[in-house]
Amino acid sequence: MKKTFAEKVRDIVRKIPKGKSMTYKQVAAKAGNSNASRAVGAIMRTNFDPTIPCHRVVHSNGTIGNYNRGGPARKREILMQEGAL
DNA sequence: TAGTTGACCGGAA
C-alpha cells in the first residue's frame, strides 16, 4: 500500500481533534518526512479538501500560517471558535 | 525533463 505524501497528510490533518492544532512539521513528520513541512503546505494549497480542518495546522512557533479560504484572519476566527486559540 | 514557487523551519548576524 503506497499512499502518496498528499494522501497521508490529508488523512492526518483530518484526524486532528477539535480544539487541537498541529504544526506543519508535526504533520510532515507523521506523513513520513519531518523535513517536508513545505511540502505539506504545498499540498494543502493545491489540493485542500473542505472535509479537512487545514485551519488547525499552524507554524512550529505557534504563529498562524496562511489560509486559502479567506486568509489568516479567517483561520484565526475558526481557531478561536473551535477553542484552540 | 527541468526550473520555479510556496500555507515552512532552523540557525546565524
Next chain:
DNA sequence: ATTCCGGCCAACT
C-alpha cells in the same frame, strides 16, 4: 527583537 540564508519536499508551468 528583526532580518537573511540555506535546506527539505511536492505541485505547477
